[in-house]
Amino acid sequence: MKLGIYGGSFDPVHLGHLLVAQAAVEELGLEKLFFIPTAQSPFKPDAKPAPDAVRLQLLRLALAGKSNCEIDDQEIRRGGTSYTIDTLRDYAKRFPGAELFYLIGADNAAKLNEWRKANELAALAEFVVVPRPGATGNSSALNFPAPFRGRALKGFPFGVSSSQIRARVEKKLPVENLVPPAVAEAICAAKLYI
DSSP states (O other), X not given: OEEEEEEEOOTTOOHHHHHHHHHXXXXXXXXXXXXXXXXXXXXXXXXXXXXXXXXXXXXXXXXXXXXXXXXXXXXXXXXXXXXXXXXXXXXXXXXXXXXXXXXXXXXXXXXXXXXXXXXXXXXXXXXXXXXXXXXXOOGGGOOOOTTOOEEEOOSOOOOOOHHHHXXXXXXXXXXXXXXXXXXXXXXXXXXXXX
């Protein structure tokens, strides 16, 4: 069994996230990809994301009808700072024998040995770099520190970020082509990010 794990703040979830999910499922042959919204990123300790219930609702809207994707709110339920090691331990316990693939941004690959319990992390999952626009997706060019193993997805890089979407909403600029239609409606209806 091949399972993907995609952690992030998803504040808000956008089309770039969904394109990454599609590429991961197709290229890695995943049976399921789990979206795991973080409670609090250790890399963004001062960030104040939208309320957990709101981010979960936006993910539900974005993933409606996608049978190969599922939301796992364990990091939100745990609360506090979200550490990947806790989540990967849970998956290794729940799915013994499964191949685990953890999706990360390209900027994180070289710093994996600085993550909490790095050696155990490296043993639990293969790390998969999400391509950035203009990147080649050549895994031989990636800089995974020992003992980590990994590869890069080939497609579909999409040049948008959640922070750009929040800034556009704050400036009353349209986001309809950057997020799924139901997510755009929910952001507008809830007056998020203004």
